[in-house]
Amino acid sequence: MKNTATLLITCPDAKGIVAAIANFLHQHNANILHADQHQDAENNLFLMRVEWDLDQFNLDEARFSEHFNQVATQFDMTWQLKFSAQKPRLAIMVSQYDHCLVDLLHRHQAGELACEIPLIISNHRDTEALAAYYGIDFHHIPVTKETKATAEAAQFKLFDEYQVDLIVLARYMQILSADFITRYPQQVINIHHSFLPAFIGAKPYHRAFERGVKLIGATAHYVTEVLDEGPIIEQDIARISHRDQVEDLLQKGRDLERVVLSRAVRWHIDHRILTYANKTVVFD
């Protein structure tokens, strides 16, 4: 595993941006490993991801900021710098369906996810033994209409305590408050069990069955104030037929949810996602 830095940039499109960034990195002896860019002509936006080997790079984090600000100011850039050595810390929130949790924990153990997973929060106790098996702290915080505010306060406290960078809703069946969402912008990923924008809201598989669709889907997205309307990170589908009953949809859907959520989480922790205009750019 190489020791790398990743720079994510958004700015108005202009001539000379790539040259300016490439020169800056070259001057400081960066060995560029991956560079990917995207122009949105309609919005006149330039978006870039560049990752380089830190081996012979001659700036540390503080000095990078100091030096790079000149380039950034010139092109009116919004930028983030991420180091592969500083692994993002995840909290996973889950209710009773455990298939996404099982999947994330196994992938993490197998080395597929470059993050720490110090914390699992659930409003049920079903996944407690699993958390113990993987050696991860489990906190049971029941939620009712009346206790939601208190419960969320307890969750916020845990996120602070465990220094959480990303919250993954792995089939967590509670709707988050506006306060929760505002606190963690672009930091909460949800898996919705339909092909959004079809079947927003509750019981999408039941509604898919009723409508008689021939494909079902799953969507991973960042959570925003409007339910199931946040920027879509990834989607996938599975074929169904008239032979499939609702339970078959649920089962086939589980396979989708697992794969779609894990891809979205991996891209986030690898710093591959930029968002704008309620959309994502995924630099894969």
Place this chain on the structure above:
Amino acid sequence: MKNTATLLITCPDAKGIVAAIANFLHQHNANILHADQHQDAENNLFLMRVEWDLDQFNLDEARFSEHFNQVATQFDMTWQLKFSAQKPRLAIMVSQYDHCLVDLLHRHQAGELACEIPLIISNHRDTEALAAYYGIDFHHIPVTKETKATAEAAQFKLFDEYQVDLIVLARYMQILSADFITRYPQQVINIHHSFLPAFIGAKPYHRAFERGVKLIGATAHYVTEVLDEGPIIEQDIARISHRDQVEDLLQKGRDLERVVLSRAVRWHIDHRILTYANKTVVFD
């Protein structure tokens, strides 16, 4: 190509249906080629498709009806009998986008579609030369808000004249009147350029682009009174990314529309589709 008959049956589920049908066919010396059935437990429905070789079968159409009615009455069946020798006659309606029309005509010529295509109707003249190339009668019937009723009357006259069994809307960009739809129940197949029920109505690719979805779709369905709400026959999707602009969606979508519409048309003319509860059963 074998000379076959296909029986499509819907009835309340009960014991002994399969035995009754199998016995009836065996008594009359049918050699069953394909039999497929489906039970919908929730609606207590039994649906079946059975196709047999007519070679040594000892009933003609009139006598079949006479003899089979006893079985049908016993189980309260709704049934249709179709003969492979009587090819369905299609009218294709199209506006300016010709990709679905090109595809259907080429498949027909290649022997993929067991039907006649005697008639193409368009509200534009763009596809006239293509119709001529394939030797199919082309009728240009312009439609405006004011002339819609007259235009449809002319269309109905043509359908009668050409003895049309199925009307395929191959990107025909006019909304049919309630009268049209009522006249041809389960006889009009449309291709909608989205993954229904997402993006019902106009400009689905533009709306898909705005929403930032990661997959686009196409849906073939029977036309009913409610726009884009009829029984879905087939759907498929294509992957897109942030690099794809609206024009790319349109282009990738064309490939989907072609394949999805042609599958739906083939299943219809092969008598593989039964509908109930606004859904389809496709016996493939």
Place this chain on the structure above:
Amino acid sequence: MKNTATLLITCPDAKGIVAAIANFLHQHNANILHADQHQDAENNLFLMRVEWDLDQFNLDEARFSEHFNQVATQFDMTWQLKFSAQKPRLAIMVSQYDHCLVDLLHRHQAGELACEIPLIISNHRDTEALAAYYGIDFHHIPVTKETKATAEAAQFKLFDEYQVDLIVLARYMQILSADFITRYPQQVINIHHSFLPAFIGAKPYHRAFERGVKLIGATAHYVTEVLDEGPIIEQDIARISHRDQVEDLLQKGRDLERVVLSRAVRWHIDHRILTYANKTVVFD
């Protein structure tokens, strides 16, 4: 969960088979839940799967055989009768890669697989803790060239002791002896990490990378004497690009292997598979 029986039949094609079977079942008061059949014209073969509710069925296993043999003899049938109440017993064999094992165990716990899993055998100790977590007996049987015969003898003993019906090679990296394969015909399912018949044998992902393919695959098949040449049960693929290194292929491949193997295992334990001419018929 209904209490059902499933009959799998293979015989020379002839008129009247379906009627004979349907009549037999109807006479004994079976409520048919699913019936599916297939004719192979080239080989003049008739294959059928029929499943019925045992609720009011008036024959037990012994008497079924006695009565059904008359029909079976008439049409020269090979048949098997399976009861949903008698769950197949699986042994899973695994080496160090545990992703397929994790997947099968979680699906089993989630109720997706109607079987018992009493036994895990491995030539390594890596999955011992996992087996313990799921409460399944784990046996460590190392294998070297010299000890293979002894190791297999120990395995056979365990299969007997645990009354195993199906052996699943969930990335078990040892080649089975001819003796092993002969003992358990159509009872050993393997997952091969390529799209067979491409890349038979060792290191398929490395060879796929070298060849520069744009898709990788996985194949579940019954094990026969010739390596990777047994009847194929299921296959699937994933798209790759020039950006994917061998490790990416390995990772994407793991997702394929999981899904493909679990489908094959499910179809086997649901008695949906018939084999002939080194192919499978999967009645889904």
Place this chain on the structure above:
Amino acid sequence: MKNTATLLITCPDAKGIVAAIANFLHQHNANILHADQHQDAENNLFLMRVEWDLDQFNLDEARFSEHFNQVATQFDMTWQLKFSAQKPRLAIMVSQYDHCLVDLLHRHQAGELACEIPLIISNHRDTEALAAYYGIDFHHIPVTKETKATAEAAQFKLFDEYQVDLIVLARYMQILSADFITRYPQQVINIHHSFLPAFIGAKPYHRAFERGVKLIGATAHYVTEVLDEGPIIEQDIARISHRDQVEDLLQKGRDLERVVLSRAVRWHIDHRILTYANKTVVFD
């Protein structure tokens, strides 16, 4: 349609390449529209595609070469410069199956392919009327074992006469001579009707049917001296079942072949493909 230039570069990997190219383009007032690069660590190779708007660019073709050679020499680059205004000229070779030809001609007419198609060559007369419909010159050159050399000589003459840049084998069922292949390196694209490297050579669908695979495929590749072993450009697959006979495979395969070949052709004429080590890098 913008007036653009595209530069394709291959060179040993080194620090500063991106900066050097970006600076060069910036100095000459290029507005970069797309830039994509790939490093092959194993082979220590750097590959890049960069496309820019020619609107305010201040070098013409001759002066570009003169100025850019300094950069190229410094990094030991192999490079090609392509202008969107100079559309590649295609010859399509076809035998009797016309589905790929129909598809390419319709896509071309629909504006999907930024090329000229002045020439169709066939060893049969089946597609002559189609060529006439699209207004493309058709040359009938029969081929037998004895006349192959003469036939190819006639083909070469036509390629010269029509100034052909790319030869597309759209189900052309003759094997090209070594001489042919040597004359047009990386300029002949073939569609093979299997998932290579499975089923190399003749009758792949028949062999797929015999083997009992559950997926069939198609592969577009550059033609090299070894049959079906050239660099793979694109592949795709379709699901089949035991119900599909050889004719069904042929039909499903046609849909694959069309889509796969047209993607490969589009990428080639958009200058998106670099080849090395018998593989392709497709900058999409």
